[in-house]
Amino acid sequence: MPEWWTYTLSDIQSFSLHSYYRLFELYNAAIWPAQVIAVALGLGIGSGLHLPHRGSGLHKWRSRIIAALLAACWLWVAIVFHAHRYATLTCTARCFAWGFGLEAALLLWIGVIRGRLTFERRPAGLAIFLFALVVQPLIGPLLGRSWRQVEIFGVAPDPTAIATLGVLLLATGRVRWELMVLPLLWCAISGATLLSMNAPDAWIPLAATVPSLSVAVSKALARRRRPQTTILI
Amino acid sequence: MPPRSTLSRRTLLSSLAAAGAASALRPLSPAAARGPVLSRPIPSTGERLPIVGLGSWITFNVGDDSAARDSCAEVMRAFFQDGGRLIDSSPMYGSSQEVIGYGLTRLRRPSQLFTADKVWISSGGRGPSQIEESRRHWGVPRFDLLQIHNLMSWEEHLPTLFAMKKAGRVRYVGVTTSEGRRHDEIERVMRSQPLDFVQVTYNVLDREVEDRILPLARERKIAVITNRPFRQGALIRMVERHPLPAWAREADCANWAQILLKFIVSHPAVNCAIPATSRVDHVRQNAGAAYGRLPDEAMRRRIVAHVEAL
Numbered sequence: 001m002p003e004w005w006t007y008t009l010s011d012i013q014s015f016s017l018h019s020y021y022r023l024f025e026l027y028n029a030a031i032w033p034a035q036v037i038a039v040a041l042g043l044g045i046g047s048g049l050h051l052p053h054r055g056s057g058l059h060k061w062r063s064r065i066i067a068a069l070l071a072a073c074w075l076w077v078a079i080v081f082h083a084h085r086y087a088t089l090t091c092t093a094r095c096f097a098w099g100f101g102l103e104a105a106l107l108l109w110i111g112v113i114r115g116r117l118t119f120e121r122r123p124a125g126l127a128i129f130l131f132a133l134v135v136q137p138l139i140g141p142l143l144g145r146s147w148r149q150v151e152i153f154g155v156a157p158d159p160t161a162i163a164t165l166g167v168l169l170l171a172t173g174r175v176r177w178e179l180m181v182l183p184l185l186w187c188a189i190s191g192a193t194l195l196s197m198n199a200p201d202a203w204i205p206l207a208a209t210v211p212s213l214s215v216a217v218s219k220a221l222a223r224r225r226r227p228q229t230t231i232l233i
Numbered sequence: 234m235p236p237r238s239t240l241s242r243r244t245l246l247s248s249l250a251a252a253g254a255a256s257a258l259r260p261l262s263p264a265a266a267r268g269p270v271l272s273r274p275i276p277s278t279g280e281r282l283p284i285v286g287l288g289s290w291i292t293f294n295v296g297d298d299s300a301a302r303d304s305c306a307e308v309m310r311a312f313f314q315d316g317g318r319l320i321d322s323s324p325m326y327g328s329s330q331e332v333i334g335y336g337l338t339r340l341r342r343p344s345q346l347f348t349a350d351k352v353w354i355s356s357g358g359r360g361p362s363q364i365e366e367s368r369r370h371w372g373v374p375r376f377d378l379l380q381i382h383n384l385m386s387w388e389e390h391l392p393t394l395f396a397m398k399k400a401g402r403v404r405y406v407g408v409t410t411s412e413g414r415r416h417d418e419i420e421r422v423m424r425s426q427p428l429d430f431v432q433v434t435y436n437v438l439d440r441e442v443e444d445r446i447l448p449l450a451r452e453r454k455i456a457v458i459t460n461r462p463f464r465q466g467a468l469i470r471m472v473e474r475h476p477l478p479a480w481a482r483e484a485d486c487a488n489w490a491q492i493l494l495k496f497i498v499s500h501p502a503v504n505c506a507i508p509a510t511s512r513v514d515h516v517r518q519n520a521g522a523a524y525g526r527l528p529d530e531a532m533r534r535r536i537v538a539h540v541e542a543l
Binding site: 010011013014015016018019022023026085088089090091 | 291292297298
């Protein structure tokens with residue numbers, strides 16, 4: 001786009017807030033009762049992250065199952081929300097669908113196939129996950145949105161991305177930047193989209209990036225400061 | 234910013250002298266009670282267009298929402314009933330073209346429709362297929378006007394559009410810009426190419442085009458469509474917090490929308506303003522700007538001073 005720097009977000013925003021909220025209303029009606037299943041999956045992930053499974057048969061597979069469930073949610077949002085629904089309002093939704101599909105593939109490859117994701121209990125990550133699962137769907141209606149327009153983890157992009165950030169902050173070892181980039185990017189895009197339409201809940205995805213980035217950066221710095229073990233022969 | 238245009242009552246009256254010809258447009262219903270709809274001739278052919286059209290940016294991009302599509306169709310119905318003709322869209326506007334096509338089908342394709350769309354793709358080679366896709370969305374045999382959206386790849390698209398015009402597959406060719414961008418370039422295109430239309434942003438607060446673009450359009454006999462008449466609604470939200478000035482009656486304005494629109498279309502170079510709305514009451518207010526008296530130069534200065542002081 002020529003002189004792209006002269007364009008503000010509202011210049012390229014091609015739909016209204018009303019149409020965006022109606023999109024969720026129609027989407028929720030069309031996919032019902034998938035929301036119930038998604039919330040159940042979310043509770044399952046939350047239990048898997050919170051409850052100790054040592055000694056049970058699930059312990060070995062816990063992390064893989066969590067990664068698989070998250071990948072399934074990202075794939076659902078990619079296909080059913082972005083490619084089929086959001087694309088009726090904006091052609092950029094096709095790019096978002098590919099992005100969400102890529103995140104699903106990364107979660108599958110790193111977390112399920114290679115088994116490189118393991119989790120530990122940390123309050124910050126768990127709080128962000130629970131915020132996306134329980135609190136975020138309530139904020140819209142509290143700010144005046146219809147209950148039929150709620151955004152629910154597993155089927156809507158924002159709570160899915162924010163919950164994923166929470167889960168990834170619980171990962172043991174190094175910060176999983178390769179898995180965090182797309183959720184963070186989506187939060188920025190979604191927040192900017194909502195801001196350009198003066199949405200009262202625009203702050204949610206933007207605010208979610210702050211604690212996620214802060215915890216991830218502090219973890220990365222802490223690991224860097226940790227003395228390295230040198231083996232002398 | 235001081236007012237820059239010079240417009241006498243005589244100029245104004247002469248530019249609107251043939252307004253009666255618009256009665257031939259035969260609006261679907263009651264507009265005739267307010268007298269003839271005001272129109273201006275397209276310089277390249279003399280065909281007359283009502284001075285208020287209908288934009289579709291944002292407002293008609295409602296996706297698959299059938300209730301919202303029906304609302305848009307009602308907006309179009311009211312627009313035609315009040316004597317409107319020109320509807321403008323673009324492939325950039327999401328589902329707007331499909332929604333217009335849906336509305337036209339519901340309204341059984343009103344004969345007075347003047348179709349204005351755009352080509353918006355960086356590849357010149359893919360322009361024709363995009364235009365064809367747009368035409369299918371609208372469900373019309375051909376477009377009346379095709380414009381190059383924001384001058385994107387205009388060197389590649391213009392030969393295509395001129396060839397289509399020569400072959401009778403489009404009646405008019407134009408270029409667009411918005412928000413004051415690329416005015417130097419659009420001026421060069423206006424000077425060098427046989428355009429029928431140019432589309433620019435012009436409203437009571439954004440008047441940069443008064444300096445060069447509008448005078449050049451008159452000189453080169455190019456019709457002018459003006460977009461963003463209400464700054465995407467922000468301008469009208471600002472002025473509507475204040476009471477309607479008493480002098481509004483002198484220009485037959487019953488509301489702020491009509492003051493803002495009549496300021497735009499009272500410029501003698503402007504053929505048509507294209508406010509967008511998703512509400513029937515608003516489209517009727519907007520359509521009212523195409524009736525009655527238009528502001529003269531003194532009134533135009535007054536409108537600018539008043540709005541700038543708010």
